[in-house]
Amino acid sequence: MPSSVKALGQARPSGAGMAPQTRCCSLAAVQRRLPILAWLPNYSLRWLKMDLVAGLSVGLTVVPQALAYAEVAGLPPQYGLYSAFMGCFVYFFLGTSRDVTLGPTAIMSLLVSFYTFHEPAYAVLLAFLSGCIQLAMGFLHLGFLLDFISYPVIKGFTSAATVTIGFGQIKNLLGLQDIPRQFFLQVYQTFRKVGEIRAGDAVLGLVCMLLLLVLKLMRDHVPPVHPEMPPGVRLSHGLVWTATTGRNALVVSFAALVAYSFEVTGYQPFILTGQTAEGLPPVRIPPFSVTTANGTVSFTEMVQDMGAGLAVVPLMGLLESIAVAKSFASQGGYRVDSNQELLAIGLTNVLGSLVSSYPVTGSFGRTAVNAQSGVCTPAGGLVTGVLVLLSLDYLTSLFYYIPKSALAAVIIMAVAPLFDTRVFGTLWRVKRLDLLPLCVTFLFCFWEVQYGILAGTLVSVLILLHSVARPKMQVSEGPVLVLQPASGLQFPAVEALREAIITQALEASPPRSAILECSHVCSVDSTVVLGLEELLEDFHRRGVTLALVGLQVPVLRVLLSADLKGLQYFSTLEEAEKSLLQEPGTQPYNVGEDSVPEHKVALLKA
Secondary structure, three states: OOHHHHHHHHOOOHHHOOHHHHHHHHHHHHHHHOOHHHHHHHOOHHHHHHHHHHHHHHHHHHHHHHHHHHHHHOOOOHHHHHOOOHHHHHHHHHOOOOOOOEEOOHHHHHHHHHHOOOOHHHHHHHHHHHHHHHHHHHHOOOHHHHHHOOHHHHHHHHHHHHHHHHHHOHHHHHOOOOOOOOHHHHHHHHHHOHHHOOHHHHHHHHHHHHHHHHHHHHHHHOOOOOOOOOHHHHHHHHHHHHHHHOHHHHHHHHHHHHHHHHHHHOOOOOOEOOOOOOOOOOOOOOOOOEEEOOEEEOHHHHHHHHOOHHHHHHHHHHHHHHHHHHHHHHHHOOOOOHHHHHHHHHHHHHHHHHHOOOOOEEOHHHHHHHHHOOOOOOOHHHHHHHHHHHHHHHOHHHHHHOEHHHHHHHHHHHHHHHOOOHHHHHHHHHOHHHHHHHHHHHHHOOOOHHHHHHHHHHHHHHHHHHHHHOOOEEEEEOOOEEEEEOOOOOHHHHHHHHHHHHHHHHOOOOOOOEEEEOOOOOOOOHHHHHHHHHHHHHHHHOOOOEEEEOOOHHHHHHHHHHOOOOOEEEOOHHHHHHHHOOOOOOOOEOOOHHHOOHHHHHHHHO
16 A cells, blocks of 8 residues: 555544545555556556567567458458557556457457458447447456356367468468358368469468568577676577567568569569558447448347357457456466456457457467566556557558568467367366367357357356266265265256165165265255155155265255254264164254254354
8 A cells, every 4th residue: 555545544533543444445446446556656667668678579569460360350451450559558547467468369350250241330330339248247247157168168169260260361371362251161262272372472471481480489499688698698689589579570571571672673473461541540439330332231230230249259358358367467476357357358349449440359479478578567558559559650551562471471370379289188188078068169160150159158068067967976885875975966966866865775675774975065955955855755664764964054054944854964974873873872963953053053043
């Protein structure tokens, strides 16, 4: 807490003893909604230097990526840059992670291409509506809904998206034209038109990929700089680090220079990006209708056209951004506020739609660059945002000469790490059944993204429900039969529990008494209570006893309120065994409250 606040608290008269505490709570609440207030008072010159370097590094990465991702989204190249700067400024005020950078990503661009029909008006409206949904989820604390999308489903989706995005850029890498965007038709037409490959684009694209790979390997193997190194060595390290970190910008600039050299000679062997709208985007409200050659499409019709995208895009945007934030927070030893992150990304999309942005989210690749550059606060994003704005204002005329094959190389090298082959081995070792939702999601996403996510989530939920409905039962054959559910008891598990107990105890010859060990049962519902009542009656008719052990207080309270006839329960397994074996000196607790231990009586009355 700042010393000024402490001083104000100490200066209060004794009659206002609660004022400092109230003031502290109010300050904490404000800092929770405006995290900038937590770190800005302590901002230092050293942090400024680190944030400046990190912001420049991310800026050199995001400009070429934004141009490339606009191609993935099926939009003019300037829309990638329009989408790249608003998140930098919003996250400066609202972000809880020092590392995260918001902007266009490969997966989000792919989703935009699916649901906006390559129409900028649809993409901008989708950003606005997605932001509204994300803000609502943040204010209503609905982030828990993301927990229903399991890890295998996420991996299946990202793997399918990687294949779709990567293969979708083969046409630009090889200079093929008139290739449809639907995945299966794309694969068919690409192989069908192999004979139409343009040698210039293919050679340049492959050279760019090779350069990006070499620079990435150099970046991964550059040793850290130590203060005791000679100045010349430190300078060379700095130059190598700068070149390898900004490798996307370096390679794209190299390709553009090659293309310009050919343009001067009057021969152009490459397909170029072409004209890019110059200047900053105008500030205007999102288009709530769009005029086409066939008439005006109303807001309602636009929403209907986007369909499932209004659910898939905001949810996947939140999922990707929060996953990135939590991943780097765990590495950096700090925590992020998930609901605050929802608000940050939601407001980014809403405000971004005013400057013609399409939906954005947290970028894993650029966040990694940010972290590796030593960023200290979200202020690094300001530098990145300013760099994007300067590019829009002064460099758009130069983007004309960027070959599409170079941008395709950038995209392919950016998405390749997203295809994680290790996950298959991990799931095989940990739980092989989890491979089922992963494979279902992976395969269905090639049909339609929403079907893949929905099918994978449904399979995951069914696996979860099966474990709830059929809990594992541990059976101990001793002097008395002991059955212990390995997990909680909910209404779908009643029949499985009843069948297991009847099979083990009542169908034996002669029938046996049994103990139900309930230490893992933390709650029961009315269906479970009715099932236990029927079991107690069955045991009573066969002349044997069913006793309960290890009841937690909430469960005991429910069973006592149900007034089950013949209910016997014990604190320990030893007491239950002694009672059922009819050893003297131990009596079961009766249903009456007087027989309940004092500490449980207090809890039951609470």
